[in-house]
Amino acid sequence: MSVTESTGLRERNKRERRRRLEDVAIDLFERDGFDKTTIEQISAAAGLAPRTFFSYFVSKDDLVLGDYAERLGRILEALERQPITMPAWDALRASFAVVASDYATEVDRLIRRFRIMSATPSVYARSLQLQAGWEHTLAAHLAARLDAGPDDPRPRLLAATALAVMRASLQHWLTTGQTQPLPTLVQAAFDQLGRGLDQDP
Amino acid sequence: MSVTESTGLRERNKRERRRRLEDVAIDLFERDGFDKTTIEQISAAAGLAPRTFFSYFVSKDDLVLGDYAERLGRILEALERQPITMPAWDALRASFAVVASDYATEVDRLIRRFRIMSATPSVYARSLQLQAGWEHTLAAHLAARLDAGPDDPRPRLLAATALAVMRASLQHWLTTGQTQPLPTLVQAAFDQLGRGLDQDP
DNA sequence: TGCAAAAATGCAGTCAATGCAATTATGTTC
């Protein structure tokens, strides 16, 4: 108990402040725009010194992306859980379903961030960069799963396609005002690509 | 003639200097790394004042990407040329074939840039950002071609997938040492997605 | 309470990028 509490307190404070920074930053970004908000303003609003900001976030961009990284990491976990006998595309479909429903639970939070992301090139670029990182590791996992050699194009193709599907669905979901549930959209897109793009929808 | 020559001179000088900046920059990036090379060094090496650099390139990143934007623009032109009766995925396949062979003609130049791009997060991010821009316009074109409404997910899905295919193929081509021709790889990937990812290769 | 580790902070500095004003080069016109 003492151990949990002791290390827990530091950790908790750290998480709280990180969260606070995110929150005030998002508010300011929405009010004044990303570029017109300075690190100085953000840290002041969070009650911290400017220098301290950088021990919580490596860059201003990362304020908006927050747990983006963590969330995509769950795809890999989910992928690991799929039986090895399952065809690769099916396994991907199942894994992405998990993340899709995760997303759907936090619509409001997500939408605010997405708005800022779409309006701010540097942030958008950073999000794509993160995605590219996962595409890479996802491809590595798939290569293992498919027992594919380094000159087998399939892992890369599958990873790239799956993330493209996710991104396109997410964007569609957000721009159409969430008329259809995200998981449904994602599944439909995976199905379409499973059947083949030569086929009519 | 006089007109062509007159305006031509200014334009030509401008293009030459732009080119010179690119070239010296690539050399320096390869030698010292992107981040350790300053705008000051680049402009000095090109015989220009630092301030002048920014009338040729909006950012340091763009030095590496060069004609990236222009090249992707050809996809759209090619797409316009495909008969409207051709199924969308076939039209995309044909359009991307054009760009794929374009790439293949400039392997050396391309590879140097790709190395820097892969090694430099900010540059890579910027390239993805450019691609995202094209994905957007490509989707718009496809929407017109398919006569699709704003809540039809197909244009976005097709655009995202096609660019994913291109990116994955390009990466595969470069990392496998160009053992197979790029157009072949791209066609194979398009075919695979046409047949459907549920099918075995 | 006292101590060691961790976190916060201040300060100085680098570098990309921008705005503005002044200067220089270029192409055209007479």
Place this chain on the structure above:
DNA sequence: GAACATAATTGCATTGACTGCATTTTTGCA
């Protein structure tokens, strides 16, 4: 070929993100 309008180059000052380093404060534990 000289004067002139325009475009390009340049210098200067400034902003703001980000980093390294040294110092101070806070925190959890003995």
